[in-house]
Structures are given as structure tokens and as C-alpha cells.
Amino acid sequence: MDCSYFRERINLYIDGELGYLEVAELQQHLSFCPDCAAELAQVGEVRGALAAWGRLELATPPGFAERVLAAVELEPAPGSPRPFGQVLDDTLEYLDETLGSIPLPGGRTIPVKNVIGWGLATAAVIIGFERRHERRSRELKPL
Amino acid sequence: MTASNLHKWAALPDPSPAELGRAAEGDAQAFKLIVERYQGMVYSVAHNVLGNHTDAEDAAQEALLRCYRKLSQFRSEATFSTWLFRLALTTAIDYRRRERRQPEPVDTEELAVEAAPQLGEGIDAAMIVAALRDLPEDYRVPTVLRDVYGLPYQEIAEATGRPLGTVKVMVHRGRASLRLKLRAGGAGPGQGPAGARPRSDA
16 A cells, blocks of 8 residues: 555644644544554654653753853953944844844745845945946036 | 753743842852753753754853843743743854854764663663764754754744745654654664763752
8 A cells, every 4th residue: 555645644744734634534544554553653752752852951061161151251241331243243133033034935034134234235335336426427527 | 861860951940030130230150050050951952953062062152151141131021941942042053054064973982871761662862862963954953943842833944044845844854764763773772872961960
């Protein structure tokens, strides 16, 4: 029996992305196909183990906390003026969080701040060209 | 690695508002308590996303520094551990985008590490670490975000900058690969936790 059609659907089933009729169709197949039923059970077991793993933590390398705290000591005290690079990073991050992203076809997204940035850059280039063009035409105009 | 010395970070009590306030004002002792309490969680998130110790350490350090800088922006709408977890995840993904490195070769000394707690029937933590480490990076990151940390697909697509359909395919392939390794006689117990050392203080 060719189970490839149903095998592809097992992941969608696990993610809750099948419609009512598709679920019924898959469940009917699982009731008489031990291989597909075993695959579903195995994927479920692996996902359960992964989720349990996500709630545990690895030990950090020796001296990790000390290195972090030493790096923190080099940081400017909260409230004091921060380096320009850090202010820029924080501002870009804040813009990302606040403005969000625009969905593109195919499921891609593009941060709104990038679109605004490209728009401003393009406008600056166009204005620059126009000014240069105006200056040149003034220079070339016969007196 | 035994069940008792791996720590369940999700069950950690959050620092009190007073402790957080002191840390946000630059009290080194208050921030030290936060680092000591959450370093394992931050490091684990980075390791699961990045798949090697060197990058995980760098990214975890960066995440805790970001935490220090942004602590005053923390609002109690979310719990502190959730806020820090998101920060660790974002930092690890940013780090991965910036520094694409190959997975480290397995350190044989580290392979001889501890036994691991059972996470499922016949699956222990050492097997999970080894199986995740061996996944191709393109599969590992979305699979970790989806099945280890339970993020919705849309959020994974936004975090990784990949199309939604691609992310789903990567997760499906990652799952298939993990199933083969963990359920069809792939990695065996203790065959490769790349430095999955237990917490010594737990």
C-alpha cells in the first residue's frame, strides 16, 4: 500500500492543520495501517521528549557567570550616557518591535523600519541628483 | 547527567519587583542573583539554537548583557523568566544570522559524560543533545523553536526571516530525521551529548 499521501499528512495532523474531513480520512487510514500508526506514535513520542528537554537546562561552562559579571562591570551604569553604537542598536530594536513587519507573498516578511530606511535613502539620492542637476543647469545657462 | 541535577528552569521563581528594581538601577549584587538563577536557561536556549558550546557561550553572554541594559524596560505584563527566555531566543537567532559557523567536532572527553535523564520511553537527554547537534542547521533551528520551545510557525518564520511554507517543510524534515535517529536505532544513549553537563548546584 502506498502510504506516502498519509505520511505527508501526519505532520499537519500533529500541528492541528488538517480540516475535519482530512482528519477523519487520516484516522480511518491509521485504523488499519499499523506502519502509519506507528509513525504517528513515534513522532508524538519524539515531540514529547523534545518538549521535556526544553524545560531542562544545560550546565554553563565553568566561570561563565563570572565572565558575564565582569562584562557587566564594564557597562556604563544605568542612566549614564551610553555609547552611540549601543543607542543605535537599541533604537533599531525598538523600531522593529514597535513598527513590526509587512508580510510578503510566499510567507516572507520585511521589517517596516527597513522599508522606511530604504525610502529615506532613495529620497535622499533623488534629492541629491535633482540639486546637482539644478546647479549644473544654472551653471550652463548662458548669461 | 541525572534527573536530579538537571534543573527545570520553567519552575524557577521570578525575582521580586524589588530585586529587579535594584538590578535595573545597577546594583551588581542584585544582577548577580539574576545571572546565577537564569544562566543555565539562557545558555541552554543558545545551545539548542546554535548547536555548539563556543557560540552558545558567546550568545548567552550577549543575552545577559542585553538583559542588563534593558532591565529598566521590563514591564510586568509578562513574567520575568518569559521575558528573559524571549530575549535569549532572539539573541541566539541574531547571533546565528551574524556568525555562521560549522558545528564543532565532538569532544571525546565530553562524550564520556554522565548518563542522562529519561525524557520519553527509550529517549534520554544525551540522545536528544546528540540528535539535535547532528541535524543540519537549516532543520535544527526551526525544529528547536517549534518542538522544543513550542513557538507558532508564523513567529518562527518572522524570527528566522524565512517563508512560512519553507519553515514548515524544515520542521517536518527535522522531525523525520529526529524520529529516525531516536526511534529507529540511530543515536544510542551517551553517544554524544556535546558537553551536556549537569548543573552541579542543583
